[in-house]
Amino acid sequence: MTAAVSIQNIRQVFGSYTALQGVSLEIAAGEFTVLLGPSGCGKTTLLSVLGGFVTPTSGKVMIGGRDMTQVPPKDRPTTTMFQDYALFPHMTLAENVGFGLRMRGQGRAQRRARAEAMLAMVGLEDKAERRPHELSGGQRQRVALARALAVEPDVLLLDEPLGALDLKLRRQMQDELKAIQRRVGTTFVHVTHDQEEAMAIADRIVVMNAGRIEDVGSPQDIYLTPRSLFSASFMGEINRIPATGRGDRVETPLGALPLAGQGDLMLCLRPENIGAEGALPLGEARLVDSAFFGTHHRCHFAPLAAPDLRLVAHLPQSAHPEPGSVMALFARAPVLLPKEPA
């Protein structure tokens, strides 16, 4: 089952601290949405509001068109996959997975069959009689997922569920999560602070900062055409060059560049979009140093026009950068953003 979620102007105040400052967001049924942001940005609070663990100070939560703002967690069509899994240590895996169905009054045999089917979905069908302490971290993760999905929620909330796993397992679980979401079609709302994870799994990323939504869009949109400086730098390394817009061109320390803009701006360039080719000429620059990273050379350039400025560029594997040498730099996919008030 699946449902759309509508978050309408949610404010959340804890004492003197405002965790959410009027957040509004529409999530389509069956969408995989990732709430991304640094710790303290309000993403986990927003998830708790969706799950019903926190009642917002003001604003409304609609799930499947019904107002859920005051409904307690047990009566919501949502379930949560918790950060620490929160499995029941005194129950077998089958009992853990069947717990939600038991609360819904389903009979023993029916529960058992469903629990086994769910465990099979996450590849643990042979461990139904084990207890959680006998499992590895990744296996517990899967049980938590099976338990949350067993009751066929309209919306599954995932609270940094992959945070405790090592890198390799995390990648594997990301793929599995995405595949399972496609299969069951449930709306997933996933919280993380890891932008690579967000890009790996999301249909749509919601970048949050200081209790507000900074940016919303597909991984490509957010990475290539971010709508705020925060969003641009949170998604990955970026060069920022101050610029002043003069209509059809911008003045920068590198000289005038043929870009349309007006007022105080910041020119943002990803390191992999600076190199020997591109539509936007940046002038000549001296290579200060470089290091080989396997997939690319990471280089620091000092533009001749502005020797104090440093540009980070990723040159292709095949390049042979010589420190001290001078080369003409070009850029692709430039993004001009309004300068933020300091």
Place this chain on the structure above:
Amino acid sequence: MRHLAWLYLTLAYGFIFLPVAVLVLFSFQGSRLPVPPFNGPTLKWYAQVLGDRDLMAALANSALVALVSSAIALLLGFLAAQGLARYRLPGSALLRGVLIAPMTVSYLIIALGLLSVFNGLGIRPSLWATGVGHVVINLPLCFAILYAAMGDHQKNAERAARDLGACEWQVLRLVTAPMLAAPMAAAFFLSVTFSWDEFIIAFLLTRFEVTLPVELWSMLRSGLSPATNAIGSLVFLVSIAVVIALELTVFRKARR
């Protein structure tokens, strides 16, 4: 140095267990007085004790009071600990302090207080009155043990249970209580031993249906006899058995 250590160990254990050892030894005394010289062994005192209807009634009373009062103390202690561990209440620290405070009050004072309260209410001394007294002394113990055992681990599991559709009493019954099985058993069995051995409250709050320690006391007033030693040995045996069972099951499991 090594011999000194062994000597110290022997003296320490001797100091603790010599009185009990003497008690048990002279329960097998052949003559009518439980004093040296020892001439036995014989089991006739045990036979006499086990055939004594009053004594057996007292034993049954003791067991009843111990089990029922411990169960009530455990239930009340569990609910209090859950409430104070999970919810922010005004004056939580004070409430906790007041709940634990009876542990520091002597049983005699508690018994006197209960006696005057019951007199005021017109409740006659009885087995039930003693049971209430034992709940009073064991509730703080159960509360303290369970409160200390509650952690974030449980809190998260409870949250997950609510998320999956459990209402509050289902959370308590299916998640909180089973996760606390080991400390609950520890609190229960400790309460049972304390109630089983307790004398002063039982002495002041019972009249006709007495518990075993009170029966023992009334036998002692008519003079020493190996029979009293035999009862004492039986009481000791039950206490020790409960503690050993506890050590083997609950504490060993908790350490794992």
